[in-house]
Amino acid sequence: MSLRSAALHRAQALGPGLPPRAGLGLKTEHLQSVLETCPDLGFFEVHAENYMVAGGPFHHYLGLIRDQYPLSLHGVGLSIGGEGPLDEQHLKRLATLIERYQPQSFSEHLAWSSHGPVFLNDLLPLAYDHATLQRVCEHVDQVQSTLKRPMLLENPATYLQFQRSTLDEADFISEIIRRTGCGLLLDVNNVYVSSVNHQRDALAYLEALPLHAVGEIHLAGFAEDADNLGERLLIDDHGAPIDQAVWALYRQVLGQIGAVATLIERDNQVPAFAVLLAEAEQAEYLLRQAGEPA
Structure with missing residues (x-):
């Protein structure tokens, strides 16, 4: 089975999802x-969480827009990678x-953001070992059981790696998906x-x-800095136009799996709506190309 065929089969197994088109994050x-x-x-x-x-x-406004467009919910506060149990009240809400x-569609991050009663306004990285893998799988199972639907798990943007990790990130994500049946939200900018x-x-x-x-x-933009050794350091800040290197990776992905619903993210320094619409149109053009017969 080709990768495109496998992707189509997977989409059918997950049930009706987003159309294979470009979308935008809704800003007030x-x-x-x-x-x-x-x-x-x-x-x-x-x-x-908003x-x-x-x-x-x-x-009021989301109801009006939901009447006209498909909707994706993207969570930022479940702390699926956290050491403690999931917040059941948050999950109920x-x-x-x-x-x-x-x-x-519903998606969340492969990250943690809370410790006990303390909530940290960040998406923090995990150690990739078997104990963490088991815990994350249990959390994903709990979310999917409560919501009565499969979720998508997003690959993280990270700035450090744990010495105790015994699995690489791609293998860790692959095993979560194999064990839980969840899908993958592929953030190409994070890659x-x-x-x-x-x-x-x-x-x-x-x-x-x-x-x-x-x-x-x-797809999103990033900020650029340097670490204390002078090496290039990228920060996933969603505050800039999509970089050409990210567009190139996106074309590579579409060439392998075909057209998939694609979100343009901008959470900081949000420009005029027309600017974001132009980026969505660029993604839409590439999606149409990916959907054409070879």
Whole structure:
């Protein structure tokens, strides 16, 4: 079975998902533009934690947009990689939100962000060993059982590696997907950022991932700095246009698995809606190319 065929089979197993088109993260400053212009986009994505309240203007506008577009919910607060148990109240609020909007996709990060009662406003890396693998799989199983649907797990952007790790990242992710049946949210920017930071081959990393399990792709920009040795250090800040190196990796992925729903992320220094729409149109062009017969 070809990689494209395996990806299609996987998508069918996961059930109806996002259309294989470009989408944007929904920003409050763009709500009026979206509703007034009805742009030709495949979907919108929101951070689930911004909507974990009973009512208010966010829900009003999201309801209007959900009537017109497919929706993706992207979580940032489950702390799936954390050492402690998942926050059951958070998980219940998430289940309520999913029941309310029936999104075509739900995703979370392979990271941790809480320790006991303390919540850290960051997505922190894991040690890749068998104990962590078992814990993450148990957490993913709990999420999927509670939500009664498969989730997508996003590969991280990292800036350090643990000496105690006994598995490489791609093998760790592959084993989670094999054991739990979840899908992969492939963040191509994270692939590039981590590969530069850890001086590894981005294409080799992609080849080692279970690309047949990809249910959504993220594209974003990064900031650049230098570490204390003067080496290049990239920071996944979602505050810049998508870099040409990330576009090149994206073409490589589409060439292997075909067209997959693709989100343009921008969370900092958010530009005018037309700027983001132009990036979405660039992704849409590449998606159409990937969907054409060879």
